[in-house]
Amino acid sequence: MIIEKVFNKWILLFLFTIPVFGFVFEEPYYITLTTKVVILGIAGIGLNLALGYCGLISFGHAAFFGLGGYVTGILSFHALNSELMFSWPFVSSGSSDMLVIWPIVILSSAFLALIIGLLSLRTTGVYFIMITLAFAQMLYFFAISWPNYGGEDGLSIYMRNSLPIINTMDPLTFYFICLFWLLVVIFISAKLINSSFGMAFQAIKQNEERVKSVGIETFKVKLLVFVISGTITGLAGSLYTDLNRFISPSVLNWQMSGEIMIFVILGGIARLYGPIVGAAFFIVIEQTLGGYTENWQFWLGLILILEILYVRTGILSLFEKKFKYEK
Amino acid sequence: MKNKILNIKNLSKSYGAFKVTDEITIDLHFDEIHALIGPNGAGKSTLIKQIVGSVKHDIGSIILDQEDITDLTDVERAKIGISRTFQVSSIIPQFSAIDNIVLSLLDKSSKTFQLFKSIKNNKDLYSNAKKILKEIELSEKSDISASDLSHGDRRKLEVGLALAMDPKVFLFDEPMAGLDESGTKMMINLFKKIKTNSPILLIEHDMDAVFALADRVSVINYGKIVATGTVDEIRKNELVRDVYLGYEI
């Protein structure tokens, strides 16, 4: 544990310095890449709460990622074209202000997670995996064939949404906005994990029947975890739309759910910093291998398999093993 | 009626043609330990599962402290005061012993969850948990993770979890299975002490313990209660001898 904590500090240090290097040496692409790591890390931290800490293996978190992305895209699209979004129950013509967009993203992701959670949490095991996938696929096919917001072509918003005073179009500034959210999300997750609520949901992962027998409504606990988890992932989706200034149904695809899941498993499940490490590892491999060979996915597959077979419990566990019994 | 804390009437459950419990009527008085004995597969554990509500029974009623709890869910029953142990130790493996107890104290300690307050800083909870660990003689092992505990210690912890809930009745499913002599002795003393607060329905194979502890004994076979009475009455019962051939009664 000791080593993992030190390593986590290093991760934070890296996250603060790499983009600054990118800025100084005029390699802004490294800022973009690190921003991507941070955003996907946030999505992964969201999933990790449900999957890693509570044992809710959701194969449908792309639904929240995509919803957050689409809410952002749609609000900003209307603001850009000054088209009315709807006139009932109140008049709205969208917004391109992040301070307006974020709360709406958070509320709508939470609402979607509540609905999906209410329906899905009746099932367990593989059934839960598949029913969450089913809901995400429904949204995916809906988004593809819904013409108003571009369908398969997606939706370009051209300009990043704005904040008062700050220039969000500047890569480094936008990066620090994302990093701010990452820190907030890590902080919230850490607090949750160490609370009595956290004790309950971590216990549920290990032995749900026992938790029921001590008088805890496990359904409600799981539902709340699922909602928080979906909300965090939805927020990441919003930032991702702003990073690319573009949103399309591809982020709702099951492969997206799979990728978020891979970040979590790769970094080490139920480890606070795991998803960041997983996302960083994945993206670095993708970038370096992609530069050498067309068949980089072959090698990526091979590396992932070796990781699972030999490292077993995620990259971060490498920094823990030796000290396991000193807790 | 008044002296009965738990009253179960005509509880039946069948899977197809197979009746796991067949019109079971059994009750639990204040201050007593009521032992439930019978051969393996007689339906003892299934009966416990139906009382706590993790298995839904087909017909019959369950009354706890003059309140009909037949339609309540398992969690609701646990909340109003039914506490159980499992036949096979069922604890939270990656939690330390004390955290297991704290988990069990959560429901009683506050109505709602604290989302952001660190539980480790909750001194009251942890000092209460320590008291319970002391009762089950696990004080020294409070920080050991439950999966690293010995079998006997896990049985104790299991009972500790039930204790922590401070319920109206205890349902203990073979709490002494696999315990050594000193462990059994500790349990017997403990049960004698706690039964005045909350009576115990006890499933146990260790007949010495049963006869040392029980105020009343019921014998179950093929899902039916075949006899109920004091220890002496049961010892003398011919029918019970048939059921329990091989046991020295």
Added chain:
Amino acid sequence: MKKFTTTLAALLILGSTSSFADGHKVKVGMITTLSGGGSGLGIDVRDGFMLAVKGNKNISVITKDDQRKPDIAVQLADKMIQSDKVDVLTGIIWSNLAMAVVPATVNQGKFYLSPNAGPSKLAGKGCHKNYFNVAWQNDNLHEAAGGYANSAGFKNSFILAPNYPAGKDALTGYKRYFKGSLAGEIYTKLGQKDYAAEIAQIRASGADSVFFFLPGGMGIGFMKQFSQSGIKLPVVGPAFSFDQGILKAVGDAALGVKNTSQWSKDIVNDANKKFVKDFESEYGRLPSLYASQGYDTGKLLISAMSKAKVKDKDKFRDALRKADFSSTRGKFSFDKNHHPIQDIYVREVIKEGKILTNKIVSVGLKDHSNAYVSECKM
């Protein structure tokens, strides 16, 4: 005289490489699909382009795989613009990826030359002075199919396409030129490969012809199943489902089918002859439609480079707009919205020995532009 000018031009170019090296160099960023399903198209575009610029020391090309994911394409575009400082971007195959990348790219003052996708938005309201489409506007081939349907005397067509924007554009394009009535109009699920249900509907509809736009594996499945169904209706479609890369997978089911294309390997002109010959000797396979588009894109770029420096944006743009290169398609010019004016041919699938390929049978639409020119304010 001609000889003299070319020599002079060659001298000038040679001279410029040494003395004004920087000004005449162009850095090209190619974002295309090189892995996963649909990578065949990307590989052909890349190979065609690389063939065109082969040996040209003033052009350096950075190629990256977009995995057919729009978000990856956007990030690659960011990288190429920010870090690699490219002057020109090209390569994107799919309309949805183009919609994601092109607007931001051209707004940042970079040129984008589209070797394949031509979504209507980028031709109409969303047109941009720095965006040039070297292939076609998406509707073009479908419009030509509609035109062909009239000349073939079809009166009652059954039309189908996948349920996504390009599919809707396709059916709109066909209907824009087709004068007959519709026996049925179906949008299928994107990625669907089994068309038994749709074919049953076609059979029951009383149509006299079928038009379909089902790119990639979707079209292979449809053609095979349609030919097995025993329905003898004439089929017409855009070239995508009958192109060189894909024909051998469709097999004899495609024989005799009419398809519309702006290019075919039997178009008679010097540029095309050279292209087909060079491509075959370089890569050991017959070139496809996509390869020709990649090749033309490369040639267009070279033609503009010989007229202006890329840093001088206005001059370079004018040079591009002139389209002063010998296209494999023969006559080629840009309309006001920077989309091609070109002939669209009707081809028929035939067998050359054992190899399936296409032969031009007629010109579907002559000097054809697109329907969005008037919407483009440029």
Added chain:
Amino acid sequence: MTSILFFEQLLNGIQFGTMLFLMSAGLTLIFGVMGLINLAHGSFYMIGAFSAALIASLTGSFWLALLASLSGAAIAGVLIEIFIIRRLYRRDHLDQVLATFALILLLSEGVRWCFGAFPLYLDIPENLNGTLPILDDIIYSKYRLFIIFMGLLIAAGLYILITKTRLGVRIRAGQNDRQMISALGIDISKLYTIVFALGASLAGLAGAMIGAIQSVEVGMGEPILILAFVVIVIGGIGSIKGALIGSILVGVTDTIGRIFLPEFLKVFMEPASATSVGSSIGSMLIYILMALILIIKPSGLFGKT
């Protein structure tokens, strides 16, 4: 909408369903016996199709190609089981998901490496080309009838295998209690390899039979993999009977839904938007079906609770 058309569409749905059954039977067996979530099952579908296309192009025989699809997928299955999958049985579902997801990348790119990026050619045999009149007015594709026939044949074969043979006894024992089969002195690792290869070869056969009328290309396995998962979840995981019924249900719902939903909506809406809305809902239909079934029966139709 005539009843003839409806009947033909019903047949189409059943044909689609029988194909799904070949995929999902293996998937559900592998899950039931070994407890393995195998995302790479779609890769065997692809490997079967490519093996068939290769052999067909060398020999020109469709039947040899079918044989090649069975054996090609089975060989790949055995190798992958021995070198990779075997180490995953004791792992939790998450490790299995990640490892088999990685296998998809590995196998897809591997196949593309060997065969190139363009689709391959595989056609049906001449004597199955064309149509056959069945009943009065209905004509139906011979090859599709052949697919239905093969699907039912294999369903019957699996039934006999599982209920009447020694291997079947072992498989059932494995489904009920993994400890028991080792207690019975059965070589588990051999049994697991056999079951895995059996599942892989069924998927390979499906790939070849479908590849012949659709397309043989990299990435063909993933869409059908997701559908197969939908099927086994609807049917109840581990249940072959559930897989069969789930397959037919999904096949028929998908086919009938996507054709008749737009027609149905035209009653209320203008045709253009009915076509568009109907197609959207049509493509979501099987997921809606699955969600509904799971909400009512959380362990699928025939799953153990």
